[in-house]
Amino acid sequence: MADGVRRERAIDATELHRAAIVIDACAPILRNLDFAPLWRQGGATCALATVALHDDSRATTLNAIGRVHAQLRGREDVRLAYGVDDILSAKAEGKLAVIFMFQSCGALEHNIDMVEVFHRLGVRSMNLAYNQAEATADGCMEPRNGGLTSFGRRAIAEMNRLGVLLDLSHTGVRASLEAMEVSTQPVAFTHSNARAIFDHPRNLTDQQIRACAAGRGVIGVNGHPVFVRAGTASPTLDDLLAQVDYLVETAGIDHVGLGLDFSHGPGQQMPMERYTRMLADQLWLPGTLPPPPWTYPLGDARHIGRLSAALVARGWSEGDIRKLLGENFLRLFREVWR
Helix, strand or coil, X not given: XXXXXXXXXXXXXXXXXXXXXXXXXXXXXXXXXXXXXXXXXXXXXXXXXXXXXXXCCHHXXXXXXXHHHHXXXXXXXXXXXXXXXXXXXXXXXXXEEEEEEECCCHHHCCCCHHHHHHHHCCEEEEECCCCCCCCCECECCCCCXXXXXXXXXXXXXXXXXXXXEEECCCECHHHHHHXXXXXXXXXXXXXXXXXXXXXXXXXXXXXXXXXXXXXCCXXXXXXXXXXXXXXXXXXXXXXXXXXXXXXXXXXXXXXEEECCCCCCCCCCCCCHHHHHHHHHCCCXXXXXXXXXXXXXXXXXHHHCHHHHHHHHHCCCCHHHHHHHHHHHHXXXXXXXXX
């Protein structure tokens, strides 16, 4: 060049997003594959579908898994993934890889043998507790902030043995720190933000963030609007990027990914009946879960590419963007799953 300065090639955000491995580590509504085209339109390679929530039993979880298998018949756009090779194959084939995950251990029904049963059925990620106290641990909304139970320690050991990712989102601070000490494998907070940006019990302390990174784990930045910024259920993309920035600064670029937590489809909201019941059960308090409507910073899963474009505009390198979009979770999956 005339000035003798070698300039970096300009990054095409659309092409980068198309070529990248894009993993959404928390997709609650994907227990219904009718929503799968949203993630495909958004350029996702893989999404972790929640087949067990706090109010699911063993029977309803098995029913959910069965329905997904039934929906898979005749579909050419989705494949069920059991490991990293399946994710990479789905990318090559232009399909969405779907992986089963739990957001609660309630479906185990206090039977340690069920960890292996569900693993054999394709479950590759399990959360210890959803907000309240469970047989394994206290959740983040449990006032006593108790630690792991003896059953929880056994469950972690069994997850480690089988190669099931230990997810500590929704888990209490004390229990999550104990779990990271006990686990012989790296862990994830698949969909959690930073408490330093928004002091919410569902968000992570710096101690949790640093412990996860020190153990080679990954934190998925949560796009659910009620956990992004204080005082609003309609945060902006810049608000979400503030969470990304803080997590990267605190944990390091190798330990942050995406867990966007889209809990309803376009034009939908959580039914008020369900919202009211969750408050009545004290899974949430009015101050921690404002009533819908909620507006996601990215809109919905069709628009994940907006994040890539924003990061390019902010001057992020292509390598760092690829790590955040999916390579960090892919590395974690490769290390944990066997």
